[in-house]
Amino acid sequence: MSQAVASPLGAKPAAARRGNIGDPIFELACRAAGAGVLLLLGGIIVSLFMGGLPAFQKFGIEFLWSTEWDPVTEVFGAGVSIYGTLVTAILAILMAVPVAFGVAFTLTELAPEWMRRPVGTAVELLAAVPSIIYGMWGFFLIAPLMSQYVQPALIDSLGELPGIGFLFQGPPFGTGIFTAALILAIMILPFIAATMRDVFQQVPPVFKESAYGLGCTTWEVMKGVVLPYTRVSVAGGVMLGLGRALGETMAVTFVIGNANRITTTLFGPGNTIASVVALEFGESEAGSLKLSALLALGFVLFVISFIVLATSRYLLRSRLKG
Amino acid sequence: MSASIQPSLAPAKNLAVAASLGRSRRRGDVLARGLSLAATAIGLVFLVSILVTLFYKGFNAMNLSVFTEVTRPPGSNGGLLNAIVGSVIQVALGTAIGTPIGLLVGTYLAEYARGSAFGGVVRFVSDILLSAPSILIGLFVYSLLVLPFGGFSGWAGVAALAIIIVPIVVRTTEDMLSLIPNTLREAVIGLGAPKWKMIVLVCWRSAIPGIITGVLLGIARIAGETAPLLFTSLGNNAWSTDLSQPMPSLPITIYSYAGSPFQDWIELAWAGALVITLAVLGLNIAARSLFSGKK
Numbered sequence: 001m002s003q004a005v006a007s008p009l010g011a012k013p014a015a016a017r018r019g020n021i022g023d024p025i026f027e028l029a030c031r032a033a034g035a036g037v038l039l040l041l042g043g044i045i046v047s048l049f050m051g052g053l054p055a056f057q058k059f060g061i062e063f064l065w066s067t068e069w070d071p072v073t074e075v076f077g078a079g080v081s082i083y084g085t086l087v088t089a090i091l092a093i094l095m096a097v098p099v100a101f102g103v104a105f106t107l108t109e110l111a112p113e114w115m116r117r118p119v120g121t122a123v124e125l126l127a128a129v130p131s132i133i134y135g136m137w138g139f140f141l142i143a144p145l146m147s148q149y150v151q152p153a154l155i156d157s158l159g160e161l162p163g164i165g166f167l168f169q170g171p172p173f174g175t176g177i178f179t180a181a182l183i184l185a186i187m188i189l190p191f192i193a194a195t196m197r198d199v200f201q202q203v204p205p206v207f208k209e210s211a212y213g214l215g216c217t218t219w220e221v222m223k224g225v226v227l228p229y230t231r232v233s234v235a236g237g238v239m240l241g242l243g244r245a246l247g248e249t250m251a252v253t254f255v256i257g258n259a260n261r262i263t264t265t266l267f268g269p270g271n272t273i274a275s276v277v278a279l280e281f282g283e284s285e286a287g288s289l290k291l292s293a294l295l296a297l298g299f300v301l302f303v304i305s306f307i308v309l310a311t312s313r314y315l316l317r318s319r320l321k322g
Numbered sequence: 323m324s325a326s327i328q329p330s331l332a333p334a335k336n337l338a339v340a341a342s343l344g345r346s347r348r349r350g351d352v353l354a355r356g357l358s359l360a361a362t363a364i365g366l367v368f369l370v371s372i373l374v375t376l377f378y379k380g381f382n383a384m385n386l387s388v389f390t391e392v393t394r395p396p397g398s399n400g401g402l403l404n405a406i407v408g409s410v411i412q413v414a415l416g417t418a419i420g421t422p423i424g425l426l427v428g429t430y431l432a433e434y435a436r437g438s439a440f441g442g443v444v445r446f447v448s449d450i451l452l453s454a455p456s457i458l459i460g461l462f463v464y465s466l467l468v469l470p471f472g473g474f475s476g477w478a479g480v481a482a483l484a485i486i487i488v489p490i491v492v493r494t495t496e497d498m499l500s501l502i503p504n505t506l507r508e509a510v511i512g513l514g515a516p517k518w519k520m521i522v523l524v525c526w527r528s529a530i531p532g533i534i535t536g537v538l539l540g541i542a543r544i545a546g547e548t549a550p551l552l553f554t555s556l557g558n559n560a561w562s563t564d565l566s567q568p569m570p571s572l573p574i575t576i577y578s579y580a581g582s583p584f585q586d587w588i589e590l591a592w593a594g595a596l597v598i599t600l601a602v603l604g605l606n607i608a609a610r611s612l613f614s615g616k617k
Contacts, residue, residue, distance in 0.1 A: 026518035030430035033423050034444040037492070040485060041447045044458060047465040102361025110355055111362075119362065121610060126369045128539075128606045130546025132573050133595050136580050137372050140379075186368050193365070217351035240453065247455020249549035250577065274457050278552055286469055298461045302454070309453050313446065 045302065052296025054289060063296060069260040069276075071283070076293035078300055080260050084177065084270040085301070088252065089245035091181035091266070096189045097238055103189070104196035108226075109218055120197070127190035135254030138183040139175070143255055146182075147174030151267055170265040173257060178266040180256040184248055188241035195237030195316070199230040236315030243309040247301060249274040273301040373599075380596025383589035388597075393559045393575060396584035402594050404561045408570040409598075411563065412476060412555060413545050416483030421537055424488040425526075428495025433521055445496070452489035459485050460550030468554060476562075476569030479555025486547060487540040494536025498529035531613055538609035542602045548573035572598050 055076060056063060066077025107120055151172030159168040203226050211221045227234070257269025258279060271279075277294050284290040387401045394400030427448065435441020459482050467478040502525055510520040526533070551557070557574040558567065572594050579591035 020516070022518045023516050026521070027434060030426045030434055033426035034430040034435065034441070036423065037427055037444055037448050037451070037488070040488075041451060043466065044454075044462040047462050048458065051461075051465050099361040099364055102358035103365050105354075105358040106362040110358060119366070121607075122369055123362075123365055125603055125606060126365065126372075128542055128602055129369075129372060130548070130573065130598060130602055132546065132548045132576055132580075133372065133376065133599055136576070136591065136595055137375055139580070141371070141375050189365055189368075217347055219351040219354035220347065222354070243453050247457060249455065249457045250573075254580075274455060274549070277457060277461070278549060281553060295461060295465070298458055302458050305453075305455055305458075306450060309450050310446075312453075313449055 045299075048295055048299040048302055052292055052299045054292040055296040058289065059293075063293075064300070067260075067262060071280075071290055074289050076290065078273070078293075078297055080262055081271050081273045081276045081297060082300065082304075083262050084256065085246055085272040085274070085304070087270070088177055088181045088184055088256070088272055089242055091178070092184035092188060092245045093238060093242050095182065095185035096192055096241060099185075100189050100192035100196060100237075100241075103193040104200055105222055107193075107197050108200040109222060123190050123193055126186070127194070130250075131187065131248060132250040134183055134187055134251035138179065138251060139254040142183065143174035143179055145174075146179050147172045151178070155267075166264050167266050170263070170267050172267060173269065175255050175257040175269060176267045177256065177263075177270045180252045180270075180272070181266075183251050183255055184245045187248060187251060188244045191244055192237050192241040195240060196230075196234055199233035199237070200226055203229050232315050233318065236312045239308055239312030239315060243305055243312055246305050246308060247274055249278050253278050273297045277301075376592070376596050376599055379589075379592035383593040384596065388590065388593045392561050393570065393590075396582070396587050399586075400590065402572065402575060402590060402597070404558070405570045405572045405575040405594065406597070408476070408555070408558070408562065409545065409572040411565070412479045412483055412551075412569060412571055413541060415480040415565075416544055417487055417537065417541050419480065420484035420487035420540070421491050423484075424491025424540075425495050425533065427488065428492045429499065429521060429526075431492070431496045432499035433517075433525065448489045448492045451485075452493060455549075456486055456547055457549040457552075460553035463550065464553040474554060474556035474568040476555050476565035476567065478553075479551050479569055479571065480565065482550040482554045483544040483547060486544050486550065487537075490540035490543060491533070491536055494539075495529070495533055498532035498536075499525055501532075502528050535609045535613040538605050538612070542605040542609070545605070546573060546598055546602050548577055552577075 059066065059076065063076070063078055064082065065079045066075075067079035068075045068077045069080065070076075103123055107116055107123075111119060151174070154168045155170075155172060159165050161168075207225050207229065208221050211225045216224065252272050253275040256271055256275055258271050258275060259269035260271060260276075261268075263270065277297055280290065281294055284294060387399060389401060389403060389406070391399065391401030392404040393402065427444065431441055431445055431448075435444065463478050463482040463485070467481055468474055506524060506528070507520060510524050511517070515523075551571050551574050555571060555574075556568040557578065558570040560570075562569055576591045576594045576598070579587040579594070582588065
């Protein structure tokens with residue numbers, strides 16, 4: 001140091017040189033890791049597409065809506081599993097969003113201060129439970145409850161209605177599309193609720209205070225101020241939940257009933273892209289057309305998830321900036 | 323901001339109308355509050371129901387041999403030792419490989435790529451990977467490592483878990499680094515330190531509690547992952563610490579045992595489910611308390 005003071009011009013280049021060796025190396029490492037992430041996504045797209053190419057070539061675009069899946073005659077179509085994936089995910093959203101909204105409303109406006117943290121943590125822990133646990137819980141606890149109580153009750157009540165009655169008919173197996181959607185709804189509930197809570201908290205307090213000052217009730221403030229202010233981000237949170245629901249594997253595999261047919265009743269068995277891949281994978285040899293069909297299914301799932309997740313991120317961009 | 327507030331702005335024509343308006347508004351408020359509290363209660367009931375089911379079934383099946391015996395054919399008092407050890411090995415290696423990569427990517431995003439287009443793309447892709455179905459990561463590693471190298475292996479499982487933990491670490495690292503005030507960076511640069519020293523010795527050090535939280539949450543996430551391991555490390559009923567061979571893991575063993583027709587296997591699956599859930603929730607709670615303690 002004394003040298004540096006004595007002859008600053010002589011010492012500085014030495015220090016700068018030492019720094020200059022470390023700096024480019026470190027920046028290169030960081031940059032390479034960033035590029036690696038891009039390569040990873042590219043690799044996933046390419047590997048799934050190349051793996052699925054034989055199936056796409058054999059069945060053409062019809063692969064997407066053909067409902068046949070016959071390993072014996074080697075005819076494969078994605079129609080049933082795409083249908084099951086979309087129906088379970090959308091049903092799950094319909095069930096989860098109102099509940100998630102209630103949770104977020106409670107956590108931001110209703111609950112007393114001392115309750116918010118424990119309840120918030122409890123809801124977040126719901127997100128941490130591994131999906132296979134949801135599967136076992138759904139299969140051993142929820143499915144029997146569904147077949148004994150919930151489904152017979154729904155069949156007797158909603159099943160009689162004209163117009164939508166056909167959705168709630170058929171034998172109460174317990175497993176099936178409806179149960180899978182219910183389990184999915186519970187799994188995505190914490191993700192949607194957490195996003196909603198975060199965006200509700202970002203509403204400037206002065207907006208809410210003005211509305212309260214005008215005599216609004218808590219619900220009117222939520223409906224008239226908070227929701228309009230945050231609706232884009234709320235939609236983003238819902239899309240995030242949808243993205244999660246589309247690709248969920250283990251929980252769905254346990255409870256969906258695994259049958260390759262499209263039933264009009266929601267209580268019927270079905271399958272999803274992820275459940276078909278998980279179940280059929282063990283029986284498909286390397287290089288077989290079936291394996292290629294499964295990879296093609298994976299590619300389709302990737303495309304759907306990518307669109308949904310990209311939309312979610314676009315809708316949430318203002319939150320990300322803030 | 324408009325429709326719902328207007329009634330309260332408009333001067334009431336007479337007191338009776340005002341009173342009934344007030345009543346219906348209050349009823350709406352009470353109804354909405356009640357439904358929201360009920361929704362929260364429903365969410366908590368699900369969590370409690372899962373935990374109660376797990377503890378009830380898990381403790382009934384729990385005994386010492388779960389931790390001391392390896393998996394055996396049904397009816398011969400097997401345990402889960404090899405599955406637990408296999409899971410610990412794969413999760414530890416996956417974390418050890420994935421964390422530094424995630425740390426570097428997060429550092430790149432926070433320190434080098436602010437406002438750059440390439441950084442925006444990396445951030446976007448990392449966020450997509452964060453929520454992408456894990457089964458697709460499994461299929462990817464299968465075509466990358468299993469098919470070309472002629473078989474399922476522990477290393478493939480490690481690779482899949484490492485890929486899953488990277489975006490989690492990226493997100494927390496970037497978030498934590500961007501909380502550090504720029505004046506601190508300027509002070510370090512002003513002292514003549516090179517940028518990499520500023521990042522490693524000052525920024526990382528300030529951000530470390532948050533980054534550790536992220537890593538713990540990441541470990542909790544990959545410890546419960548089942549789908550990607552189906553296509554990579556496959557599972558193994560024998561004792562195996564050889565990473566070039568198929569390797570047992572707790573989630574895969576639970577999956578195959580829970581779906582089996584044998585009562586003692588199903589009970590073992592519950593015991594394993596309890597072990598894994600306690601580990602995952604414990605890690606989550608530890609991570610949260612660590613972070614809130616340091617903040």
